[in-house]
Amino acid sequence: MKLATTLSLLLTLFLGNSALTTPIAATPQQQLAQTNDDLDWERRHELRWQGLEQLSDGDYAGAIATYEQVWRSAAAAEDYFDYTNALLGLAKATLAIKDYDRAIPMWEVLATRFLTKYEHKTALSFANLGLALYHTQDYEKAEWALQEAIANWEIVRADRDDLEQITLFEQQSYTYRLLQKVLVAQGKTEEALVVAEFSRGQALVEQLVQQYDPNDVVPDLTLEEIRQTAREQDTTIVLYGLVGEEVRVVGTEANLPNELFIWVVQPDGRIGFRNVDLAAANITSLRHFVHRTRNEAVRRHSEGPEVNATLPGDTFSEQMYQLLIEPIADLLPSAPQAQVTFIPQDALFLVPFAALKDANGTYLIEKHTLASAPSVQVMRLAEDDANNNTATNGSHAPLIVGNPNMPTIPEQDRPLIPLPAAEAEAKVIAKLLGTEPLLREAASETQILKTISEAPIIHFATHGLLDLDSQLNIYGDSVVDDLPTARDLGVFITPGGTTVSDRTTIDGLPAAPFLSREKVFVVELAGALALTPTARADGFLTSQEIAQLELAADLVVLSACDTGQGRVTDDGVVGLARSFMAAGADTVVVSLWAIPDAPTAKLMVSFYQKLAEHGDKAQALREAMLATKETYPHPMNWAAFTLMGSPL
Template sequence: EIVESARRLDASLVEYLVTERQLLAWVVTPAGAVHALKVDVTRERLAALTRSVRTALATAGQAGFRRSPALGSALRELDRLLVAPLAAWLPSSPAASLVVIPHGPLALVPFAALEDDSGRPLVERYTLSFAPAASVYQHTGDKLRAGTAGKRRALIVADPVPPPESGVERLPWAREEGRRVAERLRGTSVRILSGPDASEAAVKREAGGYSLLHFATHGLIAPDRPLASSLLLGAGGGDDGYLRADEVFDLDLSAELVVLSGCSTGLGQLTGDGIIGLTRAFIYAGTPSVVVSQWDVSDRATALLMDRFYAALQQGEPKGAALRAAQLATRRGFAHPALWAAFMLVGEPR
């Protein structure tokens, strides 16, 4: 199954299994070769390194986005444990696709930001995408082949008015982000829902008719109840303004790509085969590729990243390559990984 996926995707797949005392890793090449490796590192150590990185990223704004030595040290150690031992089997070209299937605490690792001993982040070395489990590619491949026929249509949902009881403020740059995305999609039929029009009821009513969905809004994460994780939209029309993961599962989508440009939209409950939450909900609702964030993101840096992402897509770049180009471009203006490394592509890389 995983060998067939590697061939179809023309990608190298890396699958990890974290045990109490060892890390097991498999690399499957596009040609179908399978390599296996054991690394002597405990689950506790991997979890501690991941917590260290996530804490540094979450508090980066409080330090004025100055990089701490501890962050660099943890990113390099994770690279030495997770990437360096496999390097001989990984692609030699940065343009080649590398799919990462994490396990356990590795689901929270910001792989794009991992650094080798010379300080190069992983996103500079490979074109990355992710999957919660190898079996996902059986599902997404079918969805990709069944994609929307005819003219491309995009629905952009930006800067909704949050439900009053949510206590959440509107994102200052979300409307500007939506405008920039629409400008980049020239030649595509674009509909923008913003302000009071960006309601949950409107999204449920209209989302099924578009080949691309872009949400510039907050994501609210419920770690203990992953199916209650939600995108924050406007209330009305019989809906409360919280588009929950369990409601997304029930949507019938034909989009080839969904972009969740909000706070921590990629998170959910940590399980044996990855994160249950909004990401998986959109995939099983019919979307082969989902772009999500792993932590609370700066909306100003995100507006730049999304502008570059869609510019690359319009130039014909595959989804994974477009996200890589956008992250590298954003990194040039916002050097701290908290500002450019949050987003990941889950599902089909092309």
């Protein structure tokens, strides 16, 4: 079919019985632009850039007028490239003004006819088609469109390295969340659970699968396999999903969550679902709410926007309990020894679940044995690996590291401060485990790498460093609110299939802050552990180096500051814990903040004592927290540690 014929059909669908600009107040400049279809290529090129700028500035009426002119001219000239790009701009602007009935046929044509050679553009078109269909309540067709979008996104991410996959998923994850909304709107909450599980931790899952067979394909979990995981690990799985408007038309929309989906999978196979309206609770920013809760736990003053949630409770920990736990309290086990595994999302990875307090003043750790994981699939893989490691690593000694001769951070002129309490901690734990610790000069990277691969237990008592880009926060957003965007500077990137390296600059400056809204800047693998420097090693065991190891460890404990933090992405937290899991560790115990020396030592010694008694890692951590709480009651002293991976 010729472009002119296609144009005629689309005009009929798009215009109906009225002129294009009838519902739009066109400016004289726009009216003038609409009078001439006889444009040369250079003029069409100029107008396409003008349309991009109008879209970015929110001048959707102007963009429609501009793109319509290019569209008509390109059709007359049989210019496929300009025609398709003008149609894409028209479809975006029409969807942005929420004219769904007119947007749908354009996105259908783009998805099924014009952009089929480019997976990322096809996926984008199907995703926007799904958005328009969702808002017209055509949920069944929206479900189909979003499944098609996801299938194309999977092709885009295939064969990319780990960090590129995470970066691409940051750009694509809105499609998975929108599909969850479509399924929930149809009452298909269990199908939505499968999508929610599939949409997290995928890059890590692929790394874990390829440890066993580099040619293996990552399988998608079925609903029955999710049930099976809860049953075989005898745990109640709580999976949180955060969804917002999920608009990604221009590519820079914020999409703050306004709903919280919670699925509870019980060991007997029953699945419960709860939906919490964040707006009704006056939670405009869940990240700020989590930030306030954490600062309350560590007795730190909070800066930034106020949080005035209309939830019961006098403290943030009480209100966070009401948000995350109270809606599902009736679905959780009553026995304190029964395990609950949380699978958070986004800022919820930073929540100190153990310190959340109910209306009676009871902490969550007093009611349940807690663990966490990036996804159900990671739980399954960690458990399978744990069974293998238990059978093969019994003849090797644990690796216990404490208080190295501290290295110097490059930006500073003095070494990190020594940690004598960490040395004492390492000595006691090594004695409990029947081994000798590596301390001070012996705690070098060279020495550690000699035994780390075979060690069944690895314990680091040292400094943990979170070396994120200083221009970005932990979510990858610019720390400067009024910083110009890349589009303000004339750089237009459509997210979905693009990654930008750390060597890229805009106007001579690093590009990352300017491109933070597009989420195209390659995610960094943040974090490092301080070790003794040598002539051949700088004294920092980085997350990148850890991820390249092949570990047989059943347990890794990072008794250091902020080792549970990192870059928070839609694929999970990218940092030290993830690197150890990617390297093969079955269980990783990390901290969400820095805690004082004395309670850390007490908690860690108690943890290993309890672990020796019954072998249940999650239960041992709970008992250690409660024992430490008796002596040091404030949550900052005992609630920082969290267990990820296999709990047994």
